Amino acid sequence: MKVVYDWLKEFVDVPVSAEELASRLALTGTNIGGVENGPHGAVIDAEVTSNRPDCLGHLGIAREVSAIYKTALKKLPSTTGKLEPAVGGDALQKVRVDIQAPELCGRFTARVIRGVKIQPSPQWLKERLEACGVASINNVVDVSNYVMLELGHPLHSFDYDKIRDQRIVVRRASAQEKTRTLDGVERVLDAGTAVVCDGDGSRVVGIGGIMGGADTEISFATKNVLIECAWFDPIAIRRAARALRLHTEASTRFGRGADPEMAGAASRRSAELILQVAGGELQNGAVDEYPGKQAARKIRVTRTEFLRVMGADVSDKELEATLGALGFAPVRIDDHRGAAGSLLAAWECAQPSWRADVEREIDLIEEIARIHGLDKFPPRLPAARAGAVRLPHFEAEARLRERLIGLGYREILTIPHVAEERDELFRPSGVAPARLANPLSEEAGVLRSTGTVSMAASLEWNLNHSQRNARLFEIGRQYRLVGEESVETRVLSIGATGEAREQGLYDGARDFTFADLKGDLDAIGMLAGGFRWEAKASDGGNHAEPEWLNPAKRGHIFLGKEDLGVAGQLSRRVADKLKLRQEVFLAELALGPFYCAYYGTKNARRYEPLPRFPAVERDFSLLLPEGVHFSAVAEAIRALAIREIAAVEAGDLFRGRNVPAGKYSLLARVKFQSHEGTLTDAQIGEFSAKIVAALTTQLGAQLRASV
Amino acid sequence: MKSIETSISKKLSELGVADAEGLAPLFAEVRACFDAELAVASDEGSWKLFRDAWLGRKAGVLALITDNWLKPASPELKRVVGAALNELRGHVEAKIEERRVAIELGAESSAAARDAVDLSLPGVVRPIGSRHLVRQVFQEIEDIFVSIGFSVVEGPEIETPYYNFEALNIPEHHPVRDDMDTFYLELPKGAASPLLLRTHTSPVQIRTMEKMQPPVRVIVPGKVYRRDNPDATHSFAFHQIEGLAVDTDITFCDFTGTIEYFVRQFFGASVKTRFRPSYFPFTEPSVEFDVSCPFCGGSGTAASGGVCGKCKGAGWIELFGAGMVDPAVYGFVNYDAKKVSGFAFGIGIDRLAMLKYGIDDIQVFFQNDVRFLRQFP
Structure with missing residues (x-):
């Protein structure tokens, strides 16, 4: 939301420069992207959080300014008396509105202006829109956008003469119903979408709260205008916008929750401005169907709760001024009203229609605290109430990691998303992989079912970057599906290639061999009581003969009866597929049983007296x-x-x-x-x-x- | 020695010495001769010859003096000769020993000069591994929080929408879900619940509170996933540490105090902190948390004079989001929101590591190039 500094000043006196204002706004909850000084003066780029649709208009930002600096909001001057009555009047003869889906459309107001002259907008209007990054189209359409940027409420203008039977019907779309929106695209709707129709309700003239239809668009031939200013249900709008992949300024505002009360005011403001820039004659009054009208909710806030949550106080005066400026109309209701700062103080507030996000006491507390300044609450450390406990396998993992590092292995971390065809190379038969329904690419289409697939890729990266000698390990997870359940298993993957010892001053080079891998693994195994090596997997174990390992140089690793995993040299077949041109050694072990055995062995370990006689x-x-x-x-x-x-x-x-x-x-x-x-x-x-x-x-x- | 050869080969009587007075010059001459010749013993070989010439049992100077001067002397003279001879012997033996020590030391130092190691050459290089940088940062942060009473817990990376969203007060169609583009798993038809890759470590908040009653103080290290196209600052997998403290007396002040403590431990005592109001559905009040830029000291100006590249001139760096646990969340875990309060935060580890170590591409964490791994032993 681009906030034009001069425009803002039409609603509130701003006692500071745009830059200073921006930094204050940032510290009270309106994130600031930056401040630009351009041809239209200072423009503040406000990154409004999704809970604050009220700040998607200058009025909302002005209200924040009013609360921060405790300066009153200004009233916009009204220029015509024809806006009254608010409901009824001549407008009733000119248009009828029938809301058939009140759960989707809570309010629909309509006004009619006859005899407008559609033409390019005057300079001031164009400039304001331009400053906010909105393209100018024509005077009537521009007014809609102007009012939206000013009051935060989206509007739509129809060519009145193209509305059949002078009748508007708001209903649920039928599944697969089609309509062409004013951007010229044919859209296919679903039953959750609110549509604005004309005549007997069969023709869609707009997707409610998202985009108007092409058939009734304002053109330079338009003489008479129907102003729609409505309110649509936020959840329905968000759902529909996502389904249609159509995100507009209107859908953003309705989707986050527009102010239903504002519909009337925005309609009046819009009519006024059209008369000003396009002439014409306003039909007295308005049609206002408002099935979703709700009474203002009462919310209490007490000092005890404020203190319980925030830990430090704010004065009565500041609290009341802040809530007052934000529109909550706080009233002291406790029995100690004379006593300023009373711990028992309580206020009753009225939820303003533009703040659907504030429903609970905690919401009011946040309002008071953020305007007060979060940095003013004195930091302190909470007392620890219980001993801090590490992960159950913390020690075992630390010892394992320490040993691997001592053996010369470098720890890696990988992203588990891999290509299906890669995963298959290492995946034991019968294992169901965890495939992604919406991967970013095929190369990252499945979560790895083994750690070795990532380990092989890391070795591959190094070989492709001229790093011929690598000894790596990863303590990570493998991901599999069992039925519709996911299973994540902790595994250790080990990979080595190149030289076990590099050529140096004192020793010659020596290639890494299976014996190196076995020795290193046995050094780890000692932590858990020692590994047993077998040529074959146990019957029914989860490590079938791994075809990705060279059958002459591989082994299964056991701890007691537990089949922990496999180790060996990558088979020529797989190495060729991965274009690995030197010998690669891989191992993968299940860590759960290893960690268990670590603690078991540690606790069972006893001192053995040293022999007194020579061996x-x-x-x-x-x-x-x-x-x-x-x-x-x-x-x-x-x-x-x-x-x-x-x-x-x-x-x-x-x-x-x-x-x-x-x-x-x-x-x-x-x-x-x-x-x-x-x-x-x-x-x-x-x-x-x-x-x-x-x-x-x-x-x-x-x-x-x-x- | 030539000068005394004649005198020591004769008896005292032959030399005409009959009393102590005549004896003194004789011994003085012998001693002077010894002192003058001592320097001849310059290495081990010549030292041995010299030693034998003076102390040799049969033909050494002192043996000759014993044989020729002492033994034949009259009893009264014998005493005086004996005393003089002992003194001479003491002198000779001491000096010869002194000489030996000096020669040995000399030999050692010359050998040292010849055999000395070249300290500029490397020793035998044994391969040694390293911890991944992200793991190092994880550990550092865990240690800080454990030191102030936070336990460490973990949770699954594959989650249900309930734990990842609903129980965190993010119902379906909540706008926040749009900001967390999510990976879903392909499941068999008719599966009871969709499965997704968690977009934050926050689901473990719920899992933890389901399992235990307050007081709760936990941190949750782990991998998280968002469906973002990878570039220098985005990876679709990254690392977080979640924090959660719930108790009967936790306030916003405890929250800011905890965060400040962490930041000072991690970045140093001079770093300043700032809390900005923000919005997350599962915290209220919610904050974004900034630290004064540790690289330019918060001035926004780099040492070179230009705009600080780390904070882009702002003087502040946005670190992470946090806040007081929203009471609605307690409803999902059967805590009494009227009795307990707490705070939660989620720290992005990769970003923190990038900041602290000046890494400008998040992808290097996952490429695992040994040239990168070597830099952080």
């Missing part, structure tokens, strides 16, 4: 048939149930050269430790013999050497 290590260099895994070796050794065996580790792995085909060489390192005494060579020898025997007989291992 002894023995290496067993084994030739094993391919397919016999390290886990089998460790298992066979552990199955011997030798108490002194403290650890079994893989020391070295070798294939080729001296190793015959179909076999591989593995160095198993066994650590012996006794809590009772130092182990003797004889004891170690005995243990070793048992181990060798078990490995040879059970696994077909050949001993190359033991040290």
Whole structure:
């Protein structure tokens, strides 16, 4: 809403410059876009909030000024006596109005002026409209716009002679009913829309409160004018405007709630101005159908409530002056009327017709407070009443994040909107994605059903921007639909590509491998009691074999029986689709069970006394048939149930050269430790013999050497 | 040593010395000789030779003096020779030890000069990760509010219109819904309720109050979504922290005090605050909250003299919307609006991070370029 400073002054004395006024308005609730000094003087760009349709006219802003500076509003001079009576008079013979949908149209007034001369508007009128950014059309139409900008109430003028039977019918549109609006567009209506019709009510001559029709438009041939000044239900208008995708100055004002009482005044003002700029003769009086008339609501405000909400006081005098200037006509009604500042003071106010937004005591409190100045209320800190609690998984997540960062991973945050075809690459079969009904684009058409799809995209971004080495993690959510319910699951996604170690002064470069990924994940797993790796998913688990991972380099991660997720190297097929030209490693874990296990492990952890005797290590260099895994070796050794065996580790792995085909060489390192005494060579020898025997007989291992 | 070689190889009697008086010059000469030759011991090798020449058990100067002067001396002279010899020995031993220490130190410092590390070279670089900047800001803000008694809660990002709008006093067709362009999910036909991506973290206000009775002090960090076309200042996903305090004695003054405390902790004590009346359906009174521009100190003029780019010359930066909880909201959660009052706010994290760290494109937060991530370790 553009507020012309000089125009404003026609309604109220403004004791300050436009700039100063603008900053005061900003601090009392009218947001200010800026102040421009142009050919029409200062124009303030007021960004009026949607609850204040009354400020979409100069009069409303003037009322704010009046409350801020406590200066009285001025009355507009009336120039003709023919406006009376307010209802009835000759106008009744000239037009009949029938409101058939009073729930959509609460008031409809009509006046008729005969013998106007349609011509371009005089300069002053053009200039005012121009200052407000409204195009000048002709004198009669311009008056409608002028009055709307002045009083905030939309009007419409018809060519009276084109209205059939001198009869107006306001009714609900029928579904699929068509009409052409004055912008020349044919509109298809629905049953929630109010339409203004003529004659028998079959022809639509305007979409009520939104836009007039083309058939009855004012033209330069128009002689007689019918002025419509009505009131339409805000919800119906908003709904209709959205359905029609037709947002006009009128629909904005009616949609936010125009002042039904203003319809009469705006009609008079409009008639007056038409007579002034277009001549003609006004038919006495007006038609005024007003089924929606309501008595003013009474609202009480008390000092106790003001203090309860605001925490600091405003004087009686200021409170009354503010509410008075805003039109609430406050009257002290408590029994302590003589006592200024009484804690028991109460006022009864009348809700003005232009303030549909003020219905409750709290609304009045806001009015008093905002005009008083919100910065005048002294700040203080409320007392804490209970201990502050972090999210239940706060500690587990912090430890996880800290560990990942220590391992060299950088945290990322992504937008979960992804392309359906991307999501499909990583989505387990049988999972229903959360698709958007109204996406901005196909690239962002579905919420990711896995974290890995975003992780792959982030690696892709880096590779495409010449950042070849990246280790990333995201603690985020995956989104899925189960039936009509949405399910959001916390997941950790990990992605790595390029070098695990870059070429430096002291060490050579080394590529990131599956072993790096596994080691890093196991370092995380330690927080929750240790991960178990399996080649296959558990039956009925929610992680089917992930086809997006290279089958030779992937694994399922378990915590106890819980299937947490998968890790591995991105398959060639998917890498090619994403045009990733180097090896990429990805992992995704469900965090809920991980966090649970974190706390469980932490609480169960107990001190283990340090051994008092030295440990002894023995290496067993084994030739094993391919397919016999390290886990089998460790298992066979552990199955011997030798108490002194403290650890079994893989020391070295070798294939080729001296190793015959179909076999591989593995160095198993066994650590012996006794809590009772130092182990003797004889004891170690005995243990070793048992181990060798078990490995040879059970696994077909050949001993190359033991040290 | 040549100068004394002759005298120490002879007995005292041969030298014609029979009393202490004649002895003194002899010892003085030996000592002078020692002092003069000490400098010869300049490194470890020459020091060893020098030490052996003087202290050697068989042929050292002191051994010779013992053999030639002391042992054959008459009993009365022996005492005097013994005393003089001990004094000489003390001197020689002390000086030779002194010399050793000096030589070792010297060797060390020259070795140090040769082997010293070049401090301008890097150490072994181990890869180290980083927290995302938005996460860092989240954490900082959470810590501030936790320190004044606010607990942290979360809620779903996929919401029903009830929690996102209705229960927040935004009925259908409310004009405010037009300002929050909303993503909806595609659901199977006949679904009971539409689902949407929450447009703010405020639904968690309702979810929290449904679960607990006052006193309530919570903050809600999370992702929110608005269907805006992305550009440098808009992203259709961004981050918010919601705050809610409801109690029997919360007033507007508690609200402004809490916000001021937060801002001073976050931006620094010199920042000024300003509350402007505004409108949100779920708060009343509603405010927009401004801080004096931390970059130009509120003057509107940049250090270079031009208009401050951060506040565009206004001296103030609009930070977020907030207000006292509208009593209508309490109706949705069965709180007695006559007995409780409270405040709520919603802080845009991305914008705050952009302001604080001078980031001019919100998209960098979501591209995750490692060159960006590296800048905020």
